[in-house]
Amino acid sequence: MLSRVADSICWLARYMERAENISRLLLSTQDLLLDAGAEAADVTQFWEPLLLATGDDAAYATLYPAITGIGVAEFLTLREENPNSMINSVRAARENARTVRDQISDELWECVNSLRLFLESQDARAMLLHQPAAFYERVLLSSYQFQGIAGSTTPRGEIWHFLCLGMMLERADKVSRLLDTCSAVSTEMTPHPGSRPLRWAALLRSCSAWHALHTISARLDPVKIIEFLMINETFPRSFEYCVTEVHRTLEALCLSLPASAEMHKPARLAGRLAADLRYSTVDEILAAGLHDFIDDFQTRLNMIGTAVFETFVLYAENAPAAEDPLVPPASWQPGAWHHAAELDVQTQQQQQ
Amino acid sequence: MFNNYETSSFFDEVFTDSSVRPHYRAVLEAMNSLNPQDYAVRQRSADNAFLRQGVTFNVYGDEQGTERIFPFDLMPRIVPRKEWQRIEAGLVQRITALNLFLNDVYHGQKIISDGVVPAELIESASHYRPEFRGVKVPHNIYVHICGSDLVRDGSGEYYVLEDNGRCPSGASYMLENRNAMKRAFPGLLQSLPVRPVDSYGALLRETLTHLAPPGVLDPVVVVLTPGVYNSAYFEHCYLAKQMGVPIVEGRDLIVRQDRVFMRTTHGMQQVHVIYRRIDDDFLDPLVFRKDSLLGVPGLVKSYYSGHVALANSIGTGVADDKAVYACVPKMIKYYLDQDPILPNVPTYLGIDPKECGYILDNLENLVVKAVNESGGYGMLMGPQSTAEEREAFAGCIRANPRNYIAQPVLALSRHPVFVGDHFEGRPIDLRPYVLYGDRIRVVPGGLTRVALRKGSLVVNSSQGGGSKDTWVLWDGLAKPAETPKAA
Numbered sequence: 001m002l003s004r005v006a007d008s009i010c011w012l013a014r015y016m017e018r019a020e021n022i023s024r025l026l027l028s029t030q031d032l033l034l035d036a037g038a039e040a041a042d043v044t045q046f047w048e049p050l051l052l053a054t055g056d057d058a059a060y061a062t063l064y065p066a067i068t069g070i071g072v073a074e075f076l077t078l079r080e081e082n083p084n085s086m087i088n089s090v091r092a093a094r095e096n097a098r099t100v101r102d103q104i105s106d107e108l109w110e111c112v113n114s115l116r117l118f119l120e121s122q123d124a125r126a127m128l129l130h131q132p133a134a135f136y137e138r139v140l141l142s143s144y145q146f147q148g149i150a151g152s153t154t155p156r157g158e159i160w161h162f163l164c165l166g167m168m169l170e171r172a173d174k175v176s177r178l179l180d181t182c183s184a185v186s187t188e189m190t191p192h193p194g195s196r197p198l199r200w201a202a203l204l205r206s207c208s209a210w211h212a213l214h215t216i217s218a219r220l221d222p223v224k225i226i227e228f229l230m231i232n233e234t235f236p237r238s239f240e241y242c243v244t245e246v247h248r249t250l251e252a253l254c255l256s257l258p259a260s261a262e263m264h265k266p267a268r269l270a271g272r273l274a275a276d277l278r279y280s281t282v283d284e285i286l287a288a289g290l291h292d293f294i295d296d297f298q299t300r301l302n303m304i305g306t307a308v309f310e311t312f313v314l315y316a317e318n319a320p321a322a323e324d325p326l327v328p329p330a331s332w333q334p335g336a337w338h339h340a341a342e343l344d345v346q347t348q349q350q351q352q
Numbered sequence: 353m354f355n356n357y358e359t360s361s362f363f364d365e366v367f368t369d370s371s372v373r374p375h376y377r378a379v380l381e382a383m384n385s386l387n388p389q390d391y392a393v394r395q396r397s398a399d400n401a402f403l404r405q406g407v408t409f410n411v412y413g414d415e416q417g418t419e420r421i422f423p424f425d426l427m428p429r430i431v432p433r434k435e436w437q438r439i440e441a442g443l444v445q446r447i448t449a450l451n452l453f454l455n456d457v458y459h460g461q462k463i464i465s466d467g468v469v470p471a472e473l474i475e476s477a478s479h480y481r482p483e484f485r486g487v488k489v490p491h492n493i494y495v496h497i498c499g500s501d502l503v504r505d506g507s508g509e510y511y512v513l514e515d516n517g518r519c520p521s522g523a524s525y526m527l528e529n530r531n532a533m534k535r536a537f538p539g540l541l542q543s544l545p546v547r548p549v550d551s552y553g554a555l556l557r558e559t560l561t562h563l564a565p566p567g568v569l570d571p572v573v574v575v576l577t578p579g580v581y582n583s584a585y586f587e588h589c590y591l592a593k594q595m596g597v598p599i600v601e602g603r604d605l606i607v608r609q610d611r612v613f614m615r616t617t618h619g620m621q622q623v624h625v626i627y628r629r630i631d632d633d634f635l636d637p638l639v640f641r642k643d644s645l646l647g648v649p650g651l652v653k654s655y656y657s658g659h660v661a662l663a664n665s666i667g668t669g670v671a672d673d674k675a676v677y678a679c680v681p682k683m684i685k686y687y688l689d690q691d692p693i694l695p696n697v698p699t700y701l702g703i704d705p706k707e708c709g710y711i712l713d714n715l716e717n718l719v720v721k722a723v724n725e726s727g728g729y730g731m732l733m734g735p736q737s738t739a740e741e742r743e744a745f746a747g748c749i750r751a752n753p754r755n756y757i758a759q760p761v762l763a764l765s766r767h768p769v770f771v772g773d774h775f776e777g778r779p780i781d782l783r784p785y786v787l788y789g790d791r792i793r794v795v796p797g798g799l800t801r802v803a804l805r806k807g808s809l810v811v812n813s814s815q816g817g818g819s820k821d822t823w824v825l826w827d828g829l830a831k832p833a834e835t836p837k838a839a
Contacts, residue, residue: 001618003616099580102590109406110405117403257618
C-alpha cells in the first residue's frame with residue numbers, strides 16, 4: 001500500500017471518530033441539563049468542560065461573548081471558523097476518503113460523503129436549532145454506519161489495520177481528555193444515595209459508559225468510574241481497551257514489515273503503554289495524581305502516533321540501499337490532505 | 353411530453369419529419385408512458401445519486417460551491433448496430449493511421465519527405481517534441497487510449513470533429529451514466545439488446561499490461577494523477593478502481609537507476625506501466641517544465657530506457673493540433689492506402705495563404721478555432737459573434753495564421769432532452785473510447801454530450817454541457833430494429 005494512502009486512511013477514521021465524539025458529548029450534556037434544570041445548577045459548569053476537553057476555550061472566547069448551550073453547540077458542530085468543529089472534521093474525513101477512494105468500498109465512501117452533504121445543507125442548521133437531539137443522533141448513526149460498513153466490507157489487511165489504528169488512537173485521546181476535565185473534581189462519594197454527582201454522570205454518558213458501568217456498580221462512585229474508564233479490559237472506550245487494540249493492530253502491521261533485530265518502535269511503545277495500564281491499580285493512579293497520569297498517557301499516545309508515521313509513511317525514505325540521498329517530499333506531513341499547500345491546488349488545476 | 357417538439361431543419365436523432373426512427377420506438381414509448389412529474393422524480397433521484405457518490409467535477413475560479421455534478425439527461429441516445437459498425441471500423445482505421453503517423457514523425461519522417469504533410473506544420477505544432485525523435489516506444493504504439501469526438505450534420509452523416517490523443521477524459525461518466533440508467537429504467541434496459549460497457553476497466557488494464565517491459569510477467573500498473581484538487585480527480589480514481597490498480601501522485605513515485613518506484617508501507621515497489629493523466633509539460637521537471645511539482649524527476653529518462661511504459665506516450669499532442677488533424681485523411685491514404693471511413697469536418701487552415709484569405713472573408717459563417725485550445729475555449733462562433741469579436745479574431749489570425757483553423761458551422765444533430773416538464777431538441781456529439789493494446793478495441797458506447805443551453809452548440813462541461821447514456825444496440829436478426837417500415 002502507498003505510504004500516503006496509509007496516512008489518509010488512518011486520518012479518515014480519526015476524523016470520523018472525532019465527529020462522533022463531539023456529537024455524543026453534546027447530546028449527553030444536553031440530556032443531563034434537562035435533568036439538572038430543577039436543581040438550579042449553573043449551566044456554565046456543564047458547557048465549559050466541553051470546550052476544555054477539545055482545548056478550544058480560547059478560540060471560543062474570541063467568537064462568542066459568553067458560554068451558553070447554543071453557543072457551544074454551534075461552535076463545536078457547524079462553526080466554520082473552528083478548525084476542530086464537527087463540520088470541519090467531517091470535511092477532512094471526506095477529503096481523506098476522496099484521496100483513497102480507489103482503496104475503500106463505494107459504500108464506505110458514500111457514507112462519509114453523505115454525512116458531509118448533510119452537514120453542509122440548510123436542513124442540518126435548522127435541525128441543530130430546533131431538534132438538536134435528532135441532529136446529534138443523525139451524526140452518531142452515520143458514524144456507526146461508517147464503522148459497520150468498514151467492518152463488513154474491508155478486507156482484514158492493511159486498510160483495515162490503519163482504519164482501526166486511527167479510530168482507536170482518536171478514541172483514547174478523546175476519552176482521556178474528557179476524564180481530565182474531571183480530574184480536579186472531588187472523588188468523594190456523595191453522602192445520600194439519591195443525589196447524583198452530576199459531573200461524573202455527565203462524563204459517563206459522554207463516554208457511552210453509563211449502562212456498562214451500572215452492570216458492575218450500582219452507585220456512581222467516582223473512583224469506580226475512573227477505574228472503569230481507564231483500566232477496564234472489556235469496555236470498548238476505556239484507555240486500556242483502546243491501547244490494547246492499537247498494540248494488536250500494530251503487531252499485525254509490523255508482521256508484514258521485513259524482520260529486524262529490534263522490535264518495531266510503534267508496537268514496542270504501544271505494548272509498553274498497554275502493559276502499564278494493565279498492571280496498574282486505580283489507587284496507584286490516584287496516588288500519582290489523576291491529571292499527571294493522564295498527561296503522561298497523552299504524551300505517550302502522541303509518541304505512538306509519531307512512531308506510526310515515521311515507520312509506515314516515511315518508511316520508504318528510511319529504507320536502506322539508497323545510493324543517492326533521498327529528499328522527502330516537501331509537502332508531506334502527517335494529517336494528509338488538509339496540510340497540503342495552497343500551491344498544490346493551483347498546480348493541479350492547471351491540468352486538463 | 354413530446355407535444356410541440358420541433359424537428360424541422362435539423363437532423364433529429366429520434367424523429368424523422370413524419371415518424372419515429374425504428375430503433376427509438378421502445379424508448380419513446382417508455383418516456384411517453386411517464387407523466388412529467390414521474391420523470392422529474394427519476395431525474396432528481398439520479399442527480400442525488402451522483403452527488404452522494406461524488407460523481408462531480410470542480411469549477412475553477414469559483415470559490416463557493418465549486419463542486420458540481422455533470423448534468424445528466426435520462427433519455428438515452430441510441431446507436432443501432434449498423435451505424436455502430438461503421439463508427440467502429442472508422443475509429444480503428446483512424447487510431448491505426450494516427451499511430452503510424454506518430455511513429456513516422458518521431459523517427460524517419462517519411463510523410464514529410466514524401467511531401468504529404470509540410471515539415472513546417474509538424475515543427476510548429478506546440479505539442480511536438482523534437483527531443484523525443486528516435487526513441488523507441490513499446491510495440492510502436494503512441495496513442496493507447498483515444499477519445500475522438502464525433503458529430504453528425506444535417507444529413508445524419510458522422511464526422512470526426514477532433515481526436516484526443518493526449519489524455520481523453522470522460523470514460524468514467526460513460527460508465528456512471530449506465531449505472532444511473534440501470535437504476536432509473538431497469539425494465540427498459542433489459543428489454544433492449546443494449547451492449548454493456550462495464551468491461552472498460554478490464555480492457556483498459558489489459559491494454560496497459562500489454563505495454564509492460566519484456567520479461568515482466570505481472571507488471572505493476574498505476575494511474576498517475578495531478579492530485580485530489582484536479583477537476584478530473586474523480587475520474588482518475590474511478591478508473592484506478594475499475595482496473596484494481598493504485599492511484600498515485602508524483603510525490604509517491606521516485607526514480608532510481610532509471611527505474612520507477614512507488615513509496616509504500618513496505619518500502620519501494622517497482623512500477624512498470626503508468627497510465628498518466630498529467631500533460632507532457634508537467635511529467636518530469638528535469639526534461640519539461642522545471643517548476644512542475646506534479647511530475648517525477650527522472651521519469652522521462654526511465655521511459656527512454658524502457659524500464660517503464662507510459663500511456664499515452666510523450667508527444668502525441670502533435671496529432672491533436674487542429675491543423676494536423678486536418679491532415680488525418682491524407683495520413684489514412686498515405687499509410688493505409690484507404691479512404692477514410694469517417695470523414696473529417698471540412699477544415700480551412702490559416703497556414704495556407706489561400707485558405708486564410710477565405711477564413712478572413714467569411715468569418716461570420718465559420719467556426720474559428722485556435723489549434724491548441726480545447727474545452728470550447730479560444731473559439732469564435734461566426735454566426736453568433738458581434739462585429740467587434742470578429743474584428744478581434746481577424747487581428748489574431750493575421751498576426752499568427754498558423755495558430756488558427758476554421759470550419760463551416762455544422763447543423764449538429766439534435767436529441768430530445770428533458771426541460772422542466774417537456775422535451776426539447778438539443779445538439780449532441782459522441783465521444784467513443786478506443787483502446788490500442790495487443791489489439792484495437794472500441795468500447796460499444798461512449799459519452800454523448802449535450803449542449804443544454806438553448807441555442808448553444810458547445811457541449812463541453814465547462815460551458816454548460818451535459819451528458820446522456822449511449823446505448824449501442826446489438827439488434828441482430830431476431831430484432832430487426834433497422835428494418836424500414838413497409839411502404
